[in-house]
Amino acid sequence: MKMMHSQGYTLPEILIVLIIVGIVSTSAFSGWSHWQQIQRLNETAQQLQRYLHGLRLFANWHNTEQRLWLQAGARWCLGSGPRTETACGANKRMQLLAPHREVNSVHLIGEPGFYGKRDVAKAGSIVFGDGALTWRVIISSRGRIRLCKTAPQQCQ
Numbered sequence: 001m002k003m004m005h006s007q008g009y010t011l012p013e014i015l016i017v018l019i020i021v022g023i024v025s026t027s028a029f030s031g032w033s034h035w036q037q038i039q040r041l042n043e044t045a046q047q048l049q050r051y052l053h054g055l056r057l058f059a060n061w062h063n064t065e066q067r068l069w070l071q072a073g074a075r076w077c078l079g080s081g082p083r084t085e086t087a088c089g090a091n092k093r094m095q096l097l098a099p100h101r102e103v104n105s106v107h108l109i110g111e112p113g114f115y116g117k118r119d120v121a122k123a124g125s126i127v128f129g130d131g132a133l134t135w136r137v138i139i140s141s142r143g144r145i146r147l148c149k150t151a152p153q154q155c156q
Contacts, residue, residue, distance in 0.1 A: 040100040041133055045147050048078070048126060048137050051096040052145045055080055056121070058094075059114035066094075067113035068124070076106045078126065080113070102130050112139045119143050 059066040066080040077088035079095035088095060098104070110124030121143040127136050136148045 037102070037130060037133065040102055041128075041130065041135055044099050044103045044128060045135050045137065047096060047099050048128070049145055049147060051078070052137065052139065055094070056114045056119070056143050056145070059116060060119050063116045065113065065115050067111065067122075068108060068126075070106060070108050070126075072106060074101060074104060076104065078106070103128055104130065114143060 055066050055068075058064070069079055069083045071077040071079070071088050075088075076098045077095055079088070081094045088097060098106075106126065106128040108124060108126055110122070112122055112124030112126070114121045119142075121139050121141060123139060123141045125136050125138045127134060129135060133149075138146045138148060140146070
């Protein structure tokens with residue numbers, strides 16, 4: 001006579017598998033969140049760099065002075081030209097609105113800007129980050145625009 005065995009799993013086996021799946025999914029979510037954070041900073045850095053290159057070309061092409069200003073806040077805005085009470089939104093062509101709400105700590109160091117036909121600039125930098133990571137966009141007096149991913153005191 002042949003004995004029939006049950007074709008299932010025991011409760012302890014199922015619990016062990018669920019615990020393992022929980023641990024793996026928690027670490028995967030943490031890695032995913034960190035990856036998204038880095039992608040938001042990369043995108044913000046690229047948009048800032050493109051905006052500044054365009055502003056430098058505009059100043060050179062029109063032989064004008066383009067000084068930068070910053071409106072801080074949860075949805076920060078970087079712009080050039082005349083600044084009004086409601087600076088963001090008035091002249092969107094000369095402004096960069098924050099692409100991500102999570103990238104919120106932004107401030108200007110110095111008084112950066114671009115000046116006319118000689119393609120020169122007033123040196124300064126823009127620092128931004130999300131609390132854990134900080135980037136710096138550096139504008140040299142010759143109009144060169146560089147990105148630095150390390151701590152601001154290490155960028156020269």
